[in-house]
Amino acid sequence: MSKHYALVIDDERDIRELLTLTLGRMDLIVETAATVAEARQRLTERRYALCFTDMRLPDGSGQEIIALVAAQYPETPIAMITAYGNVDAAVDALKAGAFDFVSKPVDISVLRRLVQTALKLSEEKRAEQSNSGSKLIGDSAPMNELRATIAKVARSQAPVYIAGESGTGKELVARLIHELGPRSTAPFVPVNCGAIPSELMESEFFGHKRGSFTGAQTDKDGLFHAAQGGTLFLDEVAELPMHMQVKLLRVIQEKAVRPIGARAEVGVDVRILSATHKNLARLVELGSFRQDLFYRINVIELKVPPLRDRREDIPKLAGRVLERLGKDNGTAPARLEPEALKALLSYDFPGNVRELENVLERAVALCENNSIGIGDLRLAAGERAASVAAEAWANTPTPTAGAYAEPRPPAYAAEPPEDEGFPSDLAAAVAETERAAIMKALEATRWNRTAAAKQLGLTLRQLRYRLEKLGIE
Structure with missing residues (x-):
């Protein structure tokens, strides 16, 4: 039976030695870090079956480590070591992605139960990861053609x-390419380019040095550094503003990044995967x-087929x-x-x-009675036509440059009033037209905001x- 490795992160030597001794008696190989x-x-050097981290560290906090593990090593359970009675820290750790916490002074019996739970959780997550191909x-x-192509490009x-269109599983495809390739033991770092404010993008991607701008109190590694040796997945890459497109092009060409405030570039070894639901060639x-x-x-280029083009897969x-859903509900x-089918x-x-x-x-x-009839599905009869119109609009993007450019009004926006005169309150009239279009889209998608957008x-x-501006709940 293979040995399990554990990582203990604490700046107190006594705690590191205590946990090393205790975990060693549980047949774990323990490695430690003080910062x-x-x-x-x-x-980056090894996959661990579990991690423990102290809350306060000389160069940062345990919250940073928990967030890092949750994002880049989700198969590794991590627990926070907190001061006795510090409930707030324990709650924050759980919110950040820790699976549990242990208080100082460490109770050995509590620690043993925690380790047993962590090892079981680790094995389950690794089994899920090893069977990830079955998720397609x-x-x-x-789908058979897609799987064959993934195996080749990996x-x-x-x-x-x-x-591919929204909801087809583009990130799953990216993860499979990573897991089936030679970089599978290194980090897979997904980033939604549309979710990062434009003014923070350079810092998020490339990192920054302490004091390089207001609020930069410590050095920060960027996403390229986090993905070193592995894969960086740029989801919704079409949302990148033009200034970041220029910088990203240079990084790909030079294989180096320069953190904000740094004097020299730092080499990076990262494979780039990207995706978007938009027609990128049309945007070009x-x-x-x-x-x-x-x-x-x-x-x-790898195309993920929409579900309507593989209807025979719907029953499975x-x-x-x-x-x-039955497993989640215990039924x-x-x-x-x-x-219904x-x-x-x-x-x-x-x-x-x-x-x-x-x-x-x-x-x-x-x-x-646990039996789904056609009425339970609540499929909107008119949604097919709306979806076709929306798809036609999605393939005709606005020519305005920039990730946050305002799009043209949708094809089905409410018609302007036939009154030959001018509205007495133009802002109110525009807001009412906008409200009508948004409400129509929300009702057509059964209030699914992603689909409505x-x-x-x-x-x-x-x-x-x-929605916030118009006061739509």
């Missing part, structure tokens, strides 16, 4: 551009995405989703009545697999801003 920097280095569910020709180190034609960057990230997908999986097979699913999961989760909650040609952030 955040040492811990980061250790985590479906035996249709498009062996390469070339950048891969993953194209319209001048809102750099052509040279497009060619750099699009060395290999639905079965897996219902099994998972037997719900059954799909024949008419027929309705699913004829539905276009503009939100793809993600929408199928949402539809079934709602149906499980609404159905009687797509229909309106907005980013999710832009839709949230408008």
Whole structure:
């Protein structure tokens, strides 16, 4: 039986020695670190079955380590070591991604139970990871072709551009490329380019030096450094503003980054995978995405098929989703009545697999006797036409450059009033027109904000801003 490794991060030598001795008696090989920097280095060198970190460290906090492990090493359970009675720190640790906490002075019996739970959790997560290929569910020709292509591109180190509609599983494909390739033991770092404010992007991607700008109280490593030796996945890469497109192009060409405030560049060894639901080639034609960057990230293009192009996979997908929901609810999986399955097979699913999961989760909650009828699905009859119109709009992006450019009004926006005169309050009239379009999209998507934003040609952030501005709950 292979040995399990544990990492103990604490600046107190007595604590490190106590945990090393105790965990060693539980057949664990223990490695230690006294600082955040040492811990980061250790985590890049080995996979650990579990980690313990102190709350306060000389060069940072345990919260940083917990967030790092949760984001880049999700298969590794991590527990916080807190001062006795510090409930707030324990709660913050759990929110950040810790699976448990242990208080000083350490109770050996409590520690043993915690370790047993952590090892079981670690094994379960590793088993899930090793079976990740099975998450690409479906035996249709498009899915078999996709799996074959993933196996080929995984062996390469070339950048891969993953194209596909929202909800098709582009991040899952990116993770599989990483896990099947030679970088599988190194970090996989996903980043949603549309979720990072423009003014913070350079710091997030490349890091910064202490004192380089107001609020930079310590050195910070960027996402490229976090992915060193592994894979950086740029999701929604079309949302990158132009100034970041220029900087990203240089990093890819030079294989080096310069943190804000640093005098010299630092070499990086990172494979770039990128994805977006938008038509990136059209954005290049319209001048809102750099052509040279497009060619750099699009060395290999991989298309993820929409669910409507592989309808024969729907029964198997639905079965897996219902099994998972039953397990989560502690019940037997719900059954799909024949008419309900027929309705699913004829539905276009503009939100793809993600929408199928949402539809079934709602149906499980609404159905009687654990049997899902066609009425429990609540599929909108008119949504197919709306989804077709929305898809046509999504493939005709605005020519305005920049990640946060305002899109044109959607094709189905409310018609202006036929009154020949001018409105007495233009702002109110515009707001009312905007409200009508948003409400129509929300009702058509059953208040799924992500799907509604797509229909309106907005980013999710832009839709949230408008909802707040218009007072729509």
